[in-house]
Amino acid sequence: MRYSNYPFKTRKDISSQEVSKSAIFLQKAGFFEKNLAGIYSTLPFGLNVSKKIENIIRKNLNKHGALELILNTLQDPKIWEKSGRFDDEVIDVWFKTELKNKTVLGLANTHEEPITDLVSKFLKSYKDLPIALYQFQTKLRNELRAKNGILRTREFVMKDLYTFNKDESSLDNIYEIYKQAYVDIFNELGVGNDTFITFASGGSFCKYSHEFQLLSETGEDTIYVDFDKKIAINKEVYNDEVINELGLDKNNLVERKSIEVANIFKLKTIYSEPLKCNFADEDNKNQFVYMGCYGIGIGRTLASIVEVHNDDNGIIWPKDIAPYQIHLVNIGENEFAESLYNELLDAGYEVLWDDRDVRPGVKFTDCDLIGNPLRVVVSSRLKESNQFELKYRNSSDVHILSKEELLSKIQDFYAN
């Protein structure tokens, strides 16, 4: 796209109320805009990135047979009363509303009960299993205190996956499959090296849950990391017994701050029993289905990536989730730039062309702030010698290249 057409241009300053680096950069650069505490609008650049994150998640879940659907924000209390979770004492983040006729409804903060209710209507036989269903859906949570910009909000899109299996051992198997899928996802998102599977409290229904914790000083969580084994223990369950059970050595564990970007649980039958989600097994006996749930906060993941990938000048997007693949800057030479712009578009690249009539320094500064992986510059000086400039956002080196070399370097960068 042409940057002159983008309504949400960069700003030198945003509200001094923001403290987290990601919220500052993402708003300065025109990716998000704050509306109320913990309530942010997603602008086109932000949506580009969100969609790419979502598509990486989709690809890695679909690969294992998971199916995408979408459930509702308006929630039937009767379903939640079966599990006892409509009570504000049990879940304290409920937003509730009512119909004109005064019927009380909940506004979704999670979807274990609705998905279990849905599956219970169709599940008849062990032959129907396993089932894996996921959605990208807006969660509303009445947090007492929203904080850290986009990292902890009251309205956010979560990818939540739910699995249904016939017994505990098949739950264990599918759980490992999707746990590994999550590892693959964070690798593809470009933060695999900083993300650690973390043993955490499993609540009332299982010994541990697994969190995916992204190391960052901004994080609210404290974890103890074994960098060699690539696993960690959340402070909430950190003790000698747990360390021994996991076969770790206390001397190799390093305390770090981190952001919880995903959390996976074995729910077993904790929801299938009260919601009567059962099936006939091989011996024609009724069995409750064994469930797992697996969540990733999209906005939080996006913001966490910015927390980790930035420098003083702005964001440094991992290549597969940047809003654009190429940021084209022209210094004069509009027509020449336009022909390269069209050529790159025809070659299938996503190009952001800063076609404004502003000084070069302004364009370079904005380019660094927005953070796309590649910067291509055309100018009179370069044009005279039939050359183009290529710079990678994560390096200070500048490459002066012929057209052929330029196209080939770009192709190499985005190959695979």
Added chain:
RNA sequence: CGGGGUUUAGCGCAGUUGGCUAGCGCGUUCGGUUUGGGACCGAGAGGUCACAGGUUCGAGUCCUGUAACCCCGACCA
């Protein structure tokens, strides 16, 4: 929800013991000169001083209440 803080132009801020037409920087608009790392000159526009009430001849300034926002803590299947 407890403690602390803040609220004056889009953003950052100043505004004295209550006193005249509420200012400054950035941004923005127009004209001109500029053009390889946030240019310069000139001229403009932009305000329910968070909201409500009170004290006063007079309130951005003092008092009371409310709201929103920020930080720390608690909370976070």
